[in-house]
Amino acid sequence: MRRRLFVLIFVLSVMAGCGVRTDGQVTIPETEPSSKTSARVELAEAMDAFGVLKQLDDAWQKRDCAAVERLTTWAESTLGGRACKATRNGRPAPARKRYTEAEFFLPNAADEDRWFVALARKPDPAYFLFVNEGDNWRIGAGPILVTGKSREPIEGAVPTDDPSTGVKARLAPQRYLAYLTDPAGVSGVTFPKGDAIRGLFGELVQRTEKVRPDRLTTDVRLIDGPQRALKLPDGGALVIHALEIEYRQKTGPGRSSLSHPLYGKGDLRGFTGKAKPAGLTGTEIVLVATEITGGTKMSTIALRRGLATLTAD
CATH class of the missing domain: 3.10.450 (Nuclear Transport Factor 2; Chain: A,)
Structure with a gap:
């Protein structure tokens, strides 16, 4: 069965607000060691991981490059390295939209590479690749505009x-x-x-x-x-x-x-x-x-x- 969920904006706001400090630094919430014997990604886990997007948006807005690095991986981390540091020298920070109404596509594979794809419907359709590294979810790619x-x-x-x-x-x-x-x-x-x-x-x-x-x-x-x-x-x-x-x-x-x-x-x-x-x-x-x-x-x-x-x- 294909697993999907349309997430309302107020739900995302509650979930994604966790881990944001008021001193200008963005942190990732501590993740408890998983008790699951399977590496398969469950819907509730993917739904929670989608909240990383808001943390990344906040990190870019505050030019917190250390947080951008912690919240990204693979291709997206390449876009957040020197590009983030350049925003401290006068380059405009990227205009990031708050994506909602996400549909989740779970690979349903029990291997060490834990990932899933989300398709956010609003404000404009875009794909996101989420990857689990070190018991933390990170954004591997996205938004990829449809x-x-x-x-x-x-x-x-x-x-x-x-x-x-x-x-x-x-x-x-x-x-x-x-x-x-x-x-x-x-x-x-x-x-x-x-x-x-x-x-x-x-x-x-x-x-x-x-x-x-x-x-x-x-x-x-x-x-x-x-x-x-x-x-x-x-x-x-x-x-x-x-x-x-x-x-x-x-x-x-x-x-x-x-x-x-x-x-x-x-x-x-x-x-x-x-x-x-x-x-x-x-x-x-x-x-x-x-x-x-x-x-x-x-x-x-x-x-x-x-x-x-x-x-x-």
């Missing part, structure tokens, strides 16, 4: 050793990497018209032209991590994964500073402290929720990008 329609997962995670759906779930990140690094299209990887990843691909191609006479090179890499994929009807899968895009921008001949910096004044000031750098190296994280059908089709149903690091020459 950009397309998806079928609802059915009970259970996709086994990594599944010879059909499991293989397709493992290959999904690699296929994204092949698509984004293949301007000629020789890999044969395609996405449907209007897919969000096609828009990102177009931007990667156009950025080189937009910054001229500056020079720009781009690298795309995968962010490693355990497979986190939920079963969809008819042999499909919902896969949560992440990419890293690194931009290296240099001045053109005869110039001492960049003509068209990729990033604005707030980012430059917060990360580098410079207004007119001679070169930039920036790393963006792309969080993705992908739907794989029972056949071979693949589509992006949710995507979010964020600047993780920026250095100046």
